[in-house]
Amino acid sequence: DVRMRLANALSKDHPSSVVLQQFADEVREKTDGEVSIRLFVNGVLGSEREVLEQLQNGAVDITRVSAASLENFDPVFRVFSLPYIFEDEDDFYEKMRGPVASTVYQATKDDGFQGLTFFDSGARSFYTISKPIETPQDLQGLKLRVINSNTSIRMVELMGGTPTPLPYGEVYTALQSGVIDGAENNPTALTIGRHGEVAKYYSLDQHQRIPDFLVISNRAMEKMTGEQQEIVREAAVHATEAYRGLWDEAVRKALADAREMGVEVNRPDKEPFRRAVQPLIDEYRRDDTVGPLLEQIVSD
Amino acid sequence: MLSFKRWLERVLLVLMATMLIAMVCLMLWQVTTRYLLGVPALYTEETLRFLMIWMALTGAAYCFGTNRHLALDLIPSLLPEKAGRVLYLINSVVVLVFAGFVLLLGGWKASLSALTQMSPIMQIPMGYAYSILPISAVIIFILQILNVFLIMTGRLRLPYAKSGAGEL
Amino acid sequence: MADPLNAAFVLFGIFFLLLFMGSPIAVAIVSSSLLVGIAYLPPETALFISTQKMFSGLDSFTLLAIPFFILAGDIMNKGGIAIRLIDLARLVGGRLPGSLAHTNVIANMLFGAISGSSIAAAAAVGGTMGPLQRKEGYAPDYAAAVNIASAPTGILIPPSGPLILFSLVSGGTSISALFIAGYIPGMLMGLTVMIVAGIIARKRGYRSSVRSTPGEALQIVLRALPALGMIVVIIGGIVIGVFTATEAAAVAVLYALILSLAYRMTTPREYLRIFCRSAILTASILFLIASSGVMSYVMTIAGIPDMIADTILQFDNLIVVFLIMNLCLLVIGFFIDLTPAVLIFTPIFLPIAQQMGMDPVQFGIMLIFNLGVGSMTPPVGSVLFVGCSIAGLRIDQVVKPILPFFFALVIALLMVTYIPWLSLGLPRLFGLM
Ligand code: NA
Ligand code: NA
Secondary structure: EEEEEEEHHHHOOOOHHHHHHHHHHHHHHHOOOOOEEEOOOOOOOHHHHHHHHHHHHOOOOOOEEHHHOOOOOOOHHHHOOOOOOOHHHHHHHHHHHOHHHHHHHHHHHHHHHEEEEEOOOOEEEEEEEOOOOOOHHOOOOEEEEEEHHHHHHHHHHHHHEEEEOHHHOOOOOOHHHOOOEEEEEHHHHHHHHHHOOOOEEEEEEEEEEEOOEEEEEEEHHOOOHHHHHHHHHHHHHHHHHHHHHHHHHHHHHHHHHHOOOOEEEEEEOOHHHHHOHHHHEEEEEHHOOOHHHHHHHHHH | OOOHHHHHHHHHHHHHHEEEEEHHHHHHHHHHHHHHHOOOOOHHHHHHHHHHHHHHHHHHHHHHOOOOEEEEEHHHHHHHHHHHHHHHHHHHHHHHHHHHHHHHHHHHHHHHHOOOOEEEOOEEEEEHOOHHHHHHHHHHHHHHHHHHHHOOOOOOOOOOOOOOOOOO | OHHHHHHHHHHHHHHHHHHHHOOOOOOHHHHHHHHHHHHHOOOHHHHHHHHHHHHHHHHHOOHHHHHHHHHHHHHHHOOOHHHHHHHHHHHOOOOOOOOOHHHHHHHHHHHHHHHHOHHHHHHHHHHHHHHHHHHHHHHHHHHHHHHHHHHHHHHHOOOOOOHHHHHOOOOOHHHHHHHHHHHHHHHHHHHHHHHHHHHHHHHHOOOOOOOOHHHHHHHHHHHHHHHHHHHHHHHHHHOOOOOOHHHHHHHHHHHHHHHHHHHOOOOOHHHHHHHHHHHHHHHHHHHHHHHHHHHHHHHHHHHHHHHHHHHHOOOOOOHHHHHHHHHHHHHHHHHOOOOHHHHHEEEEEEEHHEEEEEEEEHHHHHHHHHHHHOOOOOOOOOHHHHHHHHHHHOOOHHHHHHHHHHHHHHHHHHOOOOOOHHHHHHHHHHOOO
């Protein structure tokens, strides 16, 4: 019998936890209970970075992590943090189901783990305390919290804002007191993270669509028979399909709830933002590790 | 031998205090660059975290040497001298096993395996940050063994406070 | 050992064995966790986890507030700031029976309002107030007990290291909301200690001898103003967005440094000593924090938190559940110091409390209040240790004098538990939640 641990940093009722439980159930059922997966939610086993290390060391077998966390383990994942490489949600799913994904699934094999499937984590957009963002000029002089990633820092710089790294847990108070003028995230940050209580403008410039990946350690893979591996792979793909509906619903609800909280939502023209970050894209096109993959994504 | 121990401890103490002062300065610099200059320094957050980790583990080694770790010495302090020495020996073995496995072996492996993992902002291999674990383990070994030797030969008093009040 | 109950017995069995043997608490935590971890994970993996958790337990920006608040507290203590606050406290508490005891409590609360650590308060205020009380004929054990029982007010009254720690472990509960929420329970704690101290003082006939003329009073207030200004700078700076709650700790260090330089009560050599002493204290606390991550990981893998949650939730009655939770925490507080207890037990009890409808902010206040009481009870308690060593007493000498305070504080704790308004009234008023 194979027993595995699956770690998810998000809460129990987050769509990803819901479908990962379904994934675990499906695997158990189809392998007649020979492969059982125990789900740990809420980040109880550690941050995404820690869990990836645990994956390399055999304490955890499967985990859902953001591509942003993976880029510190393998630079090829930086490509997903680049702004405006996907047109919209449909384009995202189309490209991610194609050869791009299978390339990156295999990319980390040397690091001890491999990809099973991807999840959409939504489009990231700016939210601010004092004014809606219509053009990149509106970002001028604004201190914007970004995630700890060089790509995100460069992106905000190119758009004209002032990137300000802060731990996620401090964003609420920092917005409230004006330490920062805004941040960027998908709409659930406004509702579940309650940032919408203080940031009253959400501008859907949709600059990034950083996918999450479900990754499994090589060791765990090797513990299973070929047939079981196939079942796991298939169940993972089913999870992605089930997730899309749940996640879209969650995003819709988050936007509606945000409006209810008094957040004004606007849709700026994306073109000027796209032009502003073009130098970053060009720079990565010349990069040896990321270039070919980027070419593949953008040219499709 | 006692003078070597004192010297090593003094070096550690100077390093710890220096790192603490550097941390205060860096944090104030972070506030200054963001609030007064309007251009937040990007490297301070990561540097501060790594400095704190290094300070804590350097300091942990110092505290093993000088018996400053928080401990409950109520029962050991009630024991007669001889039994106290035996207990000290047992406790030292526990410390050495702990340091040998968790900090030295585990830390060494973690440092090696994290060499290819980069820190998000400064792109420093995480293995460098981890390397303080085995370094501090080596110092703990030196200091703890010196302590055992000095206590067994009666050149140092048992650390279990007769007053029962922990020293802080 | 798949049974969580067995795992819990083995884990805590080894832990307490090592603890009573006099092993450093951090070593006892990691060693017992590692041994139990091996039952669930391959030895190599269990070892890796222990190492990783020790590292990542320290790898947190928010945690930086703790060394800084310790440092700021020590500078205030030695730099002439604490003594000015104590003078002010003497003015306020001067006319009540047992006035020096009240002074001690008020001074701890004032000190707490500018520092984030109860240990610093116990050392700073106790060091000055102890000798004064002895001179007036107060029993030394009584004086020490008052100091020990009131020092934890400083971790409820903001700024507060433990509340920052709680925010961190609970997954980002608003620090501002927690800070504002701490005022009333912190003052309730101080008031409770003052009532008990007053009753005892009246019985023993301790009286006050301090009388100040209006001129002297004015002078005392004026001398204390710069120190009180620190409250304005720290809380004000956070509120208007100059710095975050974590950064505020470094600003507190700067402010205390400037004031103490102005007061010229400290030599350069003493400053060096302050930095060294704070570095040592910080390191020993951080090492403990690092170690506790290993234990909570192993408990999670072994299913211990779920087991405890299921057991407690069986009662399905709000009053009973919170009563049991508080009893558990009080017992835990006897043996485990505040910092590791916050780290280990927040993930276990917070989900239960939330399930029973308690707001995380109120839970945080209740938890810190409870464990604050735990930090003054024997055999393990940082405030107890510091309070005793500053008074030159053995732990067993202060056990009896602390008892009445302990029971009174438990009543106050139950008020904080069952009256949400005490914690949530102020943050709601300021629109923080
Ligand atoms: Na305080
Ligand atoms: Na205690």
